[in-house]
Amino acid sequence: xxxxRPLVERYQRVLFSVAVRMLGDEDEATDAAQNAxxxxxxxxxxxxxxxxxxxxxxxxxxxxxxxxxxxRRIQVPLGxxxxxxxxxxxxxxxxxxxxxxxxxxxxxxxxxxxxxVLRHFTGLSYHEIAETLDVPEKTIKSRxxxxxxxxxxxLQCWRAER
Amino acid sequence: xxxxxxxxxLHGALDGTLTExxxxxLREQLAADAALRERAAGLQRVKDMVDGLGPAEPPGxxxxxxxxxxxxxxxxxxTWFRRWAGRLAVGQDQLFHRRVRHLERDNGSGDxxxxxxxxxGGGANVAKKTLWAVAGLAVATILVVVxxxxxxxxxxxxxxxxxxxxxxRGAQPTSVAVKEGSTQKFLQSDTFDKLLKDKNVRAxxxxxxxxALLARPDVQAAMTKADVQRAMQDGTIDAALKDxxxxxxxxxxxxxxxxxxASLHVAMQDATVEAALKATSLQLALxxxxxxxxxxxxGLQKLLADVSxxxxxxxxxxxxxxxxxxxVEAALNNTKLKAMLADPSFEAALKKSNALAAMLADDxxxxxxxxxxxxxAAMLADDxxxxxxxNTNLQALLADDGLAAALKNNRRLxxxxxxxxxxxxxxxxxxMSALAGDADFQxxxxxxxxxxxxxxxxxx
Numbered sequence: 206x207x208x209x210r211p212l213v214e215r216y217q218r219v220l221f222s223v224a225v226r227m228l229g230d231e232d233e234a235t236d237a238a239q240n241a242x243x244x245x246x247x248x249x250x251x252x253x254x255x256x257x258x259x260x261x262x263x264x265x266x267x268x269x270x271x272x273x274x275x276x277r278r279i280q281v282p283l284g285x286x287x288x289x290x291x292x293x294x295x296x297x298x299x300x301x302x303x304x305x306x307x308x309x310x311x312x313x314x315x316x317x318x319x320x321x322v323l324r325h326f327t328g329l330s331y332h333e334i335a336e337t338l339d340v341p342e343k344t345i346k347s348r349x350x351x352x353x354x355x356x357x358x359x360l361q362c363w364r365a366e367r
Numbered sequence: 368x369x370x371x372x373x374x375x376x377l378h379g380a381l382d383g384t385l386t387e388x389x390x391x392x393l394r395e396q397l398a399a400d401a402a403l404r405e406r407a408a409g410l411q412r413v414k415d416m417v418d419g420l421g422p423a424e425p426p427g428x429x430x431x432x433x434x435x436x437x438x439x440x441x442x443x444x445x446t447w448f449r450r451w452a453g454r455l456a457v458g459q460d461q462l463f464h465r466r467v468r469h470l471e472r473d474n475g476s477g478d479x480x481x482x483x484x485x486x487x488g489g490g491a492n493v494a495k496k497t498l499w500a501v502a503g504l505a506v507a508t509i510l511v512v513v514x515x516x517x518x519x520x521x522x523x524x525x526x527x528x529x530x531x532x533x534x535x536r537g538a539q540p541t542s543v544a545v546k547e548g549s550t551q552k553f554l555q556s557d558t559f560d561k562l563l564k565d566k567n568v569r570a571x572x573x574x575x576x577x578x579a580l581l582a583r584p585d586v587q588a589a590m591t592k593a594d595v596q597r598a599m600q601d602g603t604i605d606a607a608l609k610d611x612x613x614x615x616x617x618x619x620x621x622x623x624x625x626x627x628x629a630s631l632h633v634a635m636q637d638a639t640v641e642a643a644l645k646a647t648s649l650q651l652a653l654x655x656x657x658x659x660x661x662x663x664x665x666g667l668q669k670l671l672a673d674v675s676x677x678x679x680x681x682x683x684x685x686x687x688x689x690x691x692x693x694x695v696e697a698a699l700n701n702t703k704l705k706a707m708l709a710d711p712s713f714e715a716a717l718k719k720s721n722a723l724a725a726m727l728a729d730d731x732x733x734x735x736x737x738x739x740x741x742x743x744a745a746m747l748a749d750d751x752x753x754x755x756x757x758n759t760n761l762q763a764l765l766a767d768d769g770l771a772a773a774l775k776n777n778r779r780l781x782x783x784x785x786x787x788x789x790x791x792x793x794x795x796x797x798x799m800s801a802l803a804g805d806a807d808f809q810x811x812x813x814x815x816x817x818x819x820x821x822x823x824x825x826x827x
Contacts, residue, residue: 213433221425232782235426242433247440297615297742299419306416324382325417331384350374353381357413 209246216259217242219327220266226322229311233273241266259327260337267319309359317352320345377407381414426779431816432575438816439573439823549810554821558801558808563825567792573822577789578815580780585769587802587809590793595767598760599790607755608785612746617774622743625735626756627765634726635756643716643723645748652707654740661704662727662736666692671724674717677708 220241224234244265252261310318323334331349335342371377376393379385385393397404426432553559562568571577580586589595598604607613616622625631634640643649652658661667670676670692680699698704707713716723726732735743746752755761764784765771774780783789792798801808811818 209437210430210434213430217425217429217433218422221429222422225423226420231423231426234423235429238425239429239433239436243436243440246437300615302416303420306420310417321417325414326420326422331382346375346378350371350378353378353410353413356417357409360413360416 209249212245212258213242216262219259220262222326223263223322224266224270226307226310226326227267227270227318228273229307237266237269237273240269240272244269256336257333259329260333263323263327263337305360305363306356309356309363312359313352313355317348317355320348321352321356324349371406373403373406377403377410380407381410426576428575428579428815432819435573435575435816435819435823438820549807550814550817553805553807553811554817556807558797558805559811559821561797562795562801563822565792565795565798567788568795568798569822570788571792571798572815573819575815575819576779577783578812578818580773580783581802582809582812582815583773586773586780589767589770589773591799591803592767594763595770596793598763599784599793604758604760604764605785606751607758607761608781610751610755612749612752613755614781616746617771619738621731621738622735622746623771623775625729625731625743627771628726628729628731629766630722630725630729631732631756632759632762632766634722635753636759637716637719637722639712639716639719640723640726641753643710643712644744644753646707646710646712648703648706648710649713650741650744650748652703653736653744655701655703657701658698658704658707659733659736659740661694661698661701663733664694664698666694667698668724668728670695671717671727672721674714677717678714681705681709 217238221234221238224237224241225231228234228237241262245262248265252258310321313321319338320334323329323337324331329337331342331345335345338345373393373396376385376389376396379389380393397407562572571581581590613626616626670680680695713723764774
């Protein structure tokens with residue numbers, strides 16, 4: 206079991222980031238990421254070393270996120286940062302923008318959202334995302350372009366209403 | 368959605384995947400096409416905003432928490448399930464007793480065999496319903512037993528892979544190795560046994576992050592205080608603690624001090640003050656440095672304590688003899704201050720009591736205004752924030768130095784204080800006395816993964 210610890214240490218941040226951006230709730234993301242690690246440990250025997258460990262773990266995380274979504278509470282994407290409050294007004298403004306972006310992400314169709322999240326928060330290439338999601342690279346690009354366009358539209362409305 | 372003809376190049380540029388030739392072609396097209404430049408700028412903005420979210424940091428102690436769960440072979444049940452299972456445990460007990468009473472009434476003696484062998488007429492319907500109820504009870508019981516026993520949950524269709532994984536992992540230790548010393552002493556103590564009997568305390572001890580919080584001396588001291596305990600039992604505090612603006616303000620030392628001031632707490636109980644805080648004239652005045660300076664002068668503070676003097680001063684001017692004070696005279700030359708004083712909502716609040724004047728004169732309030740008047744004033748005018756600050760139990764929590772320090776930058780503690788299960792755990796007298804002075808327990812809290820693992824082992 207001790208050998209598993211370095212893997213948790215290595216992937217905790219990226220897995221948690223993906224879960225937060227997919228779910229928009231830190232508590233739910235914590236549960237989902239933790240469950241993904243536990244199930245990952247339980248299913249280690251099924252891991253094929255020819256593939257990236259993260260890709261394999263990510264598929265488990267997606268299932269956990271779906272479980273959480275099924276059991277979802279009322280969602281309030283706070284977007285309140287824990288950044289140092291050197292300039293509270295700036296922090297508040299940034300928090301507001303972050304909350305708007307997070308909220309926009311949550312309005313995307315899941316298939317588009319996961320491509321954006323994987324591209325922006327894991328640094329995976331188009332090819333690696335295609336491998337992780339098991340869909341053609343062309344589809345990944347088309348979903349990413351569409352998602353960015355949708356995000357742009359949502360955020361433009363948000364700015365106009367502000 | 369139709370793809371734009373240049374999408375491949377534009378997104379490629381954003382993602383840094385273009386070859387030099389493609390980049391050159393895009394540069395030429397951008398130079399020649401204003402609409403394309405606009406589209407590129409829009410996409411760049413979106414990318415920057417999404418990137419601006421940045422990576423999220425897992426909560427403190429996350430690795431320990433995961434390793435504890437791995438050791439127990441347990442996945443986290445969602446919060447709704449934990450609450451539902453708790454209610455079900457109580458509900459099924461009540462339902463069971465109601466059914467028994469019902470059967471006893473229908474069958475005279477309450478002989479269990481009679482209803483299982485069938486009844487005539489309307490009794491048959493009762494029997495059918497009863498059978499469904501019993502079946503429901505059985506399912507509910509299984510669910511509750513599964514939950515409380517912490518049975519390892521297995522994905523559908525994953526049994527084979529789990530078997531393979533078990534072989535891959537090799538034999539697991541049958542007992543959890545516990546570190547020598549105080550933690551081990553605590554795990555072998557009667558106190559630990561007693562604490563394990565309380566499901567809320569058990570859940571608390573299995574949570575590494577909560578253990579880390581409780582290991583803090585300031586949190587321990589706060590939790591054992593009567594007013595904090597009382598505040599946590601209050602069902603209305605939940606929404607107050609979830610207020611995003613309150614959480615944000617608590618991250619700033621200056622604002623935190625202002626929010627903890629008694630004068631602000633008193634003022635927030637007054638509806639006329641709440642209305643005055645929403646007035647644009649007050650918002651503008653507080654953001655003005657001249658007004659900020661004037662509010663610090665004794666002369667203006669004295670004037671604000673007497674509404675008739677304010678009215679007279681506005682009408683006739685300070686030189687009329689009602690406020691012949693150089694500071695006030697200078698202050699009343701400020702149009703923003705005058706607008707604030709003349710606002711009907713401000714006047715109504717001054718007439719009602721001296722709460723508004725006292726709040727404005729408070730050093731902590733003035734410091735917060737100086738730090739960021741616009742944000743602080745906007746916060747004070749916010750409906751949710753006003754409702755939160757009106758809650759006297761929240762005020763009691765904020766008034767506690769240790770807890771206020773712990774709340775700073777700790778959203779998990781905010782959530783915990785609003786959680787009925789956490790409050791229930793904090794009612795456990797054994798836990799309170801362990802928190803108050805059991806050194807072994809303190810050590811165990813610090814060694815939270817050993818504590819969680821020991822709980823998992825006992826559950827099995």
